[in-house]
Structure formats: C-alpha cells, structure tokens
Amino acid sequence: MSYLTKAIAPQLYLLTNDDEFELLYQKLETTLATGLIGLIQIRRKKTLALPNGSAQLFEEARRVVELAQSHNVPVVMNDNVDVAVQLGIGVHLGQQDGCATDARRFLGSAQIVGRTCHGSAALVEKAKSDGASYAAMGAIFASTTKPKAETISRQQLEAGCQKDIDICVIGGLTAENISNLKGLPIKYVAVVGDIMDLPVNQIAKRCQQWQQALSKWYTPA
Structure with missing residues (x-):
C-alpha cells in the first residue's frame, strides 16, 4: 500500500498534562512560540477533581x-461539550463521553470534533458518519500517561486510514519512534509526555527534533 502521493506531513497535536497551571502555561507559551503546533487539547483531570474543579477548569481553559x-x-x-460551547x-x-452527532449539533460546523476510536476501523467509520472531524487511534505504543491502554497493530491503523476521515495517532509517541509510522496519511500526532513532561528550557529543542522527524514523513527511507 503506497501513501507517498499524500504530500502533507502530520501536525503536532499537543495535549495538556496535570502540571500546576502557571508552569503549564509557561510550557504552552514556549511550545506555541515554535510555530509547530496544529491543535491543542485541554485535558486537566486533576483540576476537575478539585472541590471547585469545574470553575477552576473553566478559568484555566479560558x-x-x-x-x-x-x-x-x-x-x-476533553470530554466537556458545555465548556466547549461556552468558550467557542x-x-x-x-467512546463513553457523549455522542459526536450531538456535539456537532451544539458546536456547529466550524468547530473541531474529535472521537476516540482505539484500534477499530468500524468506530472510525462511525465517527465519520456522526460528523466527527477526526478519529483518534491508539495506543500506538505504551505510554506513561495511560499505561494500561491497549496498543494497536499496524494493520488496524492502516485500516482506519482508509476510512476517508482525518486520523490522529496517540499513545507513547516520541520524536524517535514516530518514524515507525512514516508515510501513513495521518493528520495529527498527539503528544503529551514527550513534550509536556520536559522542563521549560528543553521544550524548544524537543520541538525542533519533532520538526525534523516530521519533515521526513514522505521521503524515501
């Protein structure tokens, strides 16, 4: 199967971690300043678990x-359609966090709606029919963020890539191991720990390493 006619390399899709917010904000400033990030997901599970978590999450998200x-x-x-609507x-x-069709109706056609699809091409197809913008597949590798997540095969990922919807890969991805997926028609490469777990002063260099890896996406081995 050849994908080399697809000329656009994936974009980095950055997910927030559970750092104290001011540190997180510094990391986001540094990462965004590189110009390499195509999408950000706000995922703050520890904040949401606080007694005033919903209000604090909204302010952080804003x-x-x-x-x-x-x-x-x-x-x-992440997961919260009501907050997404409020913030535009x-x-x-x-898969357990609401209906993509309803999210699309509430958010309108202009907003991005993503759907977790694990390793299932059938779920990818369902996400497409429900109006999702992209389908997220993984875990590609074991990760510290979700250590119990089941990894998927290359065959499963390739089957999802044939469903005519943007594909996001997630799970244990690094600037070194992303070369294992080289050439696949992937829209987003989701990253948490490989960038967000670094000290602020190391992030720009790591983003440069990601840029170098992704720039070779469709070149011959």
Whole structure:
C-alpha cells in the first residue's frame, strides 16, 4: 500500500498534562512560540477533581484558549461539550463521553470534533458518519500517561486510514519512534509526555527534533 502521493506531513497535536497551571502555561507559551503546533487539547483531570474543579477548569481553559488564539492554533476541550460551547472551541470525546452527532449539533460546523476510536476501523467509520472531524487511534505504543491502554497493530491503523476521515495517532509517541509510522496519511500526532513532561528550557529543542522527524514523513527511507 503506497501513501507517498499524500504530500502533507502530520501536525503536532499537543495535549495538556496535570502540571500546576502557571508552569503549564509557561510550557504552552514556549511550545506555541515554535510555530509547530496544529491543535491543542485541554485535558486537566486533576483540576476537575478539585472541590471547585469545574470553575477552576473553566478559568484555566479560558486562558489557554486566549494564548492559543494569539498563535492561530485551534483548541479542543476533553470530554466537556458545555465548556466547549461556552468558550467557542471544539471538543474531543471518548467512546463513553457523549455522542459526536450531538456535539456537532451544539458546536456547529466550524468547530473541531474529535472521537476516540482505539484500534477499530468500524468506530472510525462511525465517527465519520456522526460528523466527527477526526478519529483518534491508539495506543500506538505504551505510554506513561495511560499505561494500561491497549496498543494497536499496524494493520488496524492502516485500516482506519482508509476510512476517508482525518486520523490522529496517540499513545507513547516520541520524536524517535514516530518514524515507525512514516508515510501513513495521518493528520495529527498527539503528544503529551514527550513534550509536556520536559522542563521549560528543553521544550524548544524537543520541538525542533519533532520538526525534523516530521519533515521526513514522505521521503524515501
């Protein structure tokens, strides 16, 4: 199967981690300043678990959205359609986190709606028919963010890539191992730990390494 006629390399899709917010914000500033980020997902599970978590999450999300907009980078909210509607951003939904069709209706045609599809081409097809913007497949590799997530095969990923919807890959991806997926028609490469777990002063260099890896996406081995 040849994908080399597809000329556009994937974009980096950055997911937030659970750092203290001011540190997280510094990391986002540094990462966005590289110009390499195509999409941001706000995922703050520890914040949401606090007694005033919903209000705090909204304020954090508002600041992240303002920062991302200053760099012309779209944002999606993990799981929460109501907050996405209030902030005028997109949403990413797990399989147990609501209906993509409803999210599309609430958010309108202009916003990004993502759907977790694991390793199932059937779920990718369903995401497409429900109006999702992209289908997320993985885990590609084991990761520290979700260590219990089941990894998927190359065959499963290739089957999803044939469903005529943008594909996002996620799970344990690094600037070194992403070469294992070289040439596949992937829209987004989702990254958490390989960037967000670094100290602020190491992030720009790591993003440069990602840029070098992705620039070779469709070149011969």
